[in-house]
Amino acid sequence: MAFLGATFHSLGRNQKQVVGPGVSRRREFSSRQRVVLVARVGIGVIGAGRIGQVHAATIARLLNAELRGIADPIESAGRKVAEGFQTKYFGDYRALLQDPGVHGVVIGSPTPFHAEQMMAAAEAGKHIFCEKPISNDLATIDRCLEVVRSKGVKLLVGFQRRFDSNFRHIREQIERGAIGQVRMFHIHSRDPAPPPAEYLAKSGGIFLDMCSHDYDMARFVTGQEIEQVYVVGKAFDPEAQAANDLDTQVTVLRMSGGAFGTIDNARRCAYGYDQRIEVFGAEGSLTGMNKSSHTVVAAGKDGYQLGRPYDFFMDRYLEAYGNIMAAFVDMIERDTEPPVSGLDGRAPVLAAMAAARSVQENRPVRLSEVDIRH
Numbered sequence: 001m002a003f004l005g006a007t008f009h010s011l012g013r014n015q016k017q018v019v020g021p022g023v024s025r026r027r028e029f030s031s032r033q034r035v036v037l038v039a040r041v042g043i044g045v046i047g048a049g050r051i052g053q054v055h056a057a058t059i060a061r062l063l064n065a066e067l068r069g070i071a072d073p074i075e076s077a078g079r080k081v082a083e084g085f086q087t088k089y090f091g092d093y094r095a096l097l098q099d100p101g102v103h104g105v106v107i108g109s110p111t112p113f114h115a116e117q118m119m120a121a122a123e124a125g126k127h128i129f130c131e132k133p134i135s136n137d138l139a140t141i142d143r144c145l146e147v148v149r150s151k152g153v154k155l156l157v158g159f160q161r162r163f164d165s166n167f168r169h170i171r172e173q174i175e176r177g178a179i180g181q182v183r184m185f186h187i188h189s190r191d192p193a194p195p196p197a198e199y200l201a202k203s204g205g206i207f208l209d210m211c212s213h214d215y216d217m218a219r220f221v222t223g224q225e226i227e228q229v230y231v232v233g234k235a236f237d238p239e240a241q242a243a244n245d246l247d248t249q250v251t252v253l254r255m256s257g258g259a260f261g262t263i264d265n266a267r268r269c270a271y272g273y274d275q276r277i278e279v280f281g282a283e284g285s286l287t288g289m290n291k292s293s294h295t296v297v298a299a300g301k302d303g304y305q306l307g308r309p310y311d312f313f314m315d316r317y318l319e320a321y322g323n324i325m326a327a328f329v330d331m332i333e334r335d336t337e338p339p340v341s342g343l344d345g346r347a348p349v350l351a352a353m354a355a356a357r358s359v360q361e362n363r364p365v366r367l368s369e370v371d372i373r374h
Contacts, residue, residue, distance in 0.1 A: 040063075040064055040065055040066040041064055041065045041066065041103050041104065041329045041332050041333050042065075042066050042068040042099070042101040042102045042103045042104070043059045043065055043066065043067060043068060043102070043103070043104050043105070043106060043328075043329065044067075044068045044069045044070075044071065044090075044096040044097070044099065044102045044104075044105045044106070044126075045059070045067070045069070045070050045071070045105070045106045045108060046071045046072075046093045046096065046105055046106065046107050046108060046109050046117055047071075047072060047106075047107065047108035047109035047110075048070050048071075048072035048074070048077045048078040048080075048081040048082075049072075049077075049108065049109075049110075050314070051108040051131060051321075052070070052072075052081070052106070052108035052109075053081055054314065054318075054321050055106045055108055055129075055321070055325050056070060056081065056085050056087075056106075057085075058321065058322045058325040058326065059106075059325060059329070060085050062325075062326060062329055064329060064330075064333055065329045066101075067085055067087045068087065068088065068096075068099055068101050068102045069082065069087050069088035069089065069090050069096050069099065069102070070082040070085065070087060070088070070089055070090065071089075071090040071091070071092065071093035071095070071096040072089075072090075072091075072109075073091060073092070075089075075091055078090075078091070093105075093109075093117055093120070094120060097120060097121055097124040097126060098124070102126060103126065103127060103332055104126055104127035104128065104129065104328065104329070104332050105117075105121045105126045105127075105128055105129070106129045106325070106328070107121070107128065107129065107130040107131060108131050111131075111133060111135070111136065111204070114130055114131070114133070114134055114135060115134060115135045115140045115141075115143070115144050118130055118134065118144050118147075118148070118155070119143075119144055119147045121153070122144075122147045122148045122150075122151040122153050122155075123147070123151060125151065125153060126153060127153050127154045127155075127156075127328075127331070127332050128148065128153060128154070128155045128156070129155075129156045129158060129324075129325070129328045130155065130156075130157055130158060130345070131158040132157055132158050132159055132212060132213075132216075132345060132348070133204075133208065133212065133345065133348070133349055134157065134342070134345050134346070134349075135349075136204045136208055136349065138346070138349060138350065138353070138371070138372050139372060141342075141345070141346050141349060142346075142372075142373075144342070145342040145343070145346070148342060154331060154332070154337075154338050155338055155341065155342045155345075156324075156327070156328050156331060156338040156339065156340055156341075157338075157340045157341070157342060157344055157345030158324060158340070159213065159216045159220075159324075159340050159344065159345075159348075160317050160320040160321050160323075160324045161213055161216070161217055161220075161317065161320060162216070162217075162220050162320075162324070162339070162340060163319075163320040163321075163323035163324045163327065164317060164319070164320040165319065165320075166277075166288035166289070166291070167217065167220070167221065167277065167288055169288075170221055170277065170279060170286045170288055171220055171221050173286055174221060174222075174223070174279060174281070174286065175223075178281075178283075178284065178286070179279065179280070179281030179282070179283050179284040179285060179286055180281045180282035180283030180284070181281055181282040181283075182221075182222050182223075182224075182257070182259045182279060182280075182281050183258075183259055183260075183280055183281055183282060184259065184260060184261055184279075184280040185218065185221060185222060185259065185261035185262075185277065185278065185279045185280065186261055186262050186263075186264075186277070186278045187214050187217055187218060187261070187262070187263045187264070187276075187277050188264055188274055188275070188276040188277070189210070189211075189213065189214045189263065189264070189265050189274070189275060190264075190265065190266040190267075190268075190269035190273070190274035190275075191210070191266065191267050191268065191269060191273065191313075192268070192269055192272055192273050192311045192312070193267075193268055194237055194239045194240065194247055194267035194268050195239070195267075196239060197238075197239045197242040197243050200239055200240060200242075200243035200245055201242075201243045203243075203245075204352075205245050205246075205352075205356060206233075206240075206245055206246050206247065206249060206265060206267070207231075207351075207352035207353075207355040207356050208349065208352045210265055210267070211249075211251065211263065211265050211348075211351075211352060211355065212348035212349065212351070212352050213348070214251075214263045214265065215253075215263070215347070215348040215351040215352065216344065216347070216348045217277065218253055218255070218261060218263065219344070219347060219348075221277065221279050222255055222257065222259050222261075222279070223257070224255035224256045224257035224258075224259055225255065225256040225347065226253050226254075226255060226256075226347065226350075226351045226354075226367055227254050227255060227256050227366060227367060227368075228253070228254040228354075228364050228365065228366045228367065229251050229252065229253055229254075229351060229354050229355050229358055229364070229365055229367070230251070230252045230358050230363070230364040230365070231249055231250070231251050231252075231355045231358040231359050232249065232250050233246035233248060233249025233250065233359060234246060234247075234248055234249075235247050235248075236248055236268075237267065237268060239267070240267060246359070247266065247267035247268065248265070248266045248267070248268075249264070249265050249359075250262055250263070250264045250265075251263045251264075251265075251355055251358075252364075253351075254364075271308060271309065272290070272292075272308050272309035272310060272311050273290075273309050273310045273311055273312065273313060273315075273316050274290060274309060275288075275290060275291070275309070275316060276288060276289055276290055290309040290310075291309065291310060291316055292306070292307035292308055292309050292310060293307060293308075293310070293315075294307045295307065324340075327339055350367050350370065350371055351367060353370040354366070354367045354369065354370050357369070357370060
C-alpha cells in the first residue's frame, strides 16, 4: 500500500487546508481541480507493557500516524493504556488485525508470543515492527521470515541502538571513510544492576537477552558479518549463579571483512548504565561516549567531575526508541525498505548461540557451526 508523502503538489489557487479525523491534511479545490487526501498511517500496538506504552506515545505524537488501538489479553492493563491514549482496546490481537485502518502493527508483547503474532500480522497483510528477538529459535525465525516474504509485507526489527545519535554518527562517519579501513572495535555494555533471578531464568541467557544488542552493533558499525566468537565469562553475583548463567563476559569477534573486536558485558555497574564504543581504523578512530542528564563538567579542589550516566536503558535510549518508531511509520508511508531487516534480527541470535557453545566448549566457534542453514 502506498501513501502520498507529506509534500503536496501545487494543483492550483484558492486552496483550503482542513484537518479532519483520520486525515492529516485535506485540500479542497474548485470543481475542475482534483481533491488530494493525505491519509495518516494507521498503527496498532500489541502489548500494553512498558515498551508498548513507549511506542504508543511516539505514534500518538507523529503527524503522519494514527494510533488505531492497543491489544493486550490483560484487560485491566490494556484498557487503561488505551484510554490514556484515547484509542480502542482489543482483548485479542487478532481483532486488531482485522481493522482495515491498521496498516502496520507494533509487536511489544513478551518474546514467546512474537513469532505467532508476526505470522498472523503477515497473513493479515499488515507491515510489522517487532521487538527483538523474533524468537530464540532459528527454525522459528526462518519460518517467520518466509511468511513475511511470501505475504509481501515489510518487517522492521527493533534494534533501537542503531537510531541512537552517537552510534548512528559513528556509522555515518565510517561510511564516509573518515577513519579509513575498519580494523578493530571495542564495545562496552554494562547494566547498573542485575535483574532478579526469576527474570534471568526465563531470559534465554545473557547472550540472547543482553549481548544480542551488541552483536547487532558490531555488524552495524563495521558493515561486516560476524564469522567467529570466543567467550570468557563468569557468574559473580547470586542472581546469575541461581539462573546458571553468566553476569560478566568478554566476547572476541572475528568479522567477515577482516576486522576484529571485543564486546564486554556486565550485569552490574556501580556508576550507571555504561554504553560506549570505539572503532579504530587505518586513518583514525571514532569513540561514542556515555550519555547523561547533563554535559556539565565541574572542576574543583577534588579534580574534575562529570555527570553520572543514565541508570535505566529507557532513559538512555528514549530518543532512539522515538527515532525507530518514526522510521517504521515512514517506511510504510514512503514504501521503502526496512532499515533493520529480518535477517538483521536473525544474525544476533545466531551469534548468541555460537557464544553459548564457546562457553560450554571453551573454544572459538564459527557461526556456521550452529547455523541450521549449513
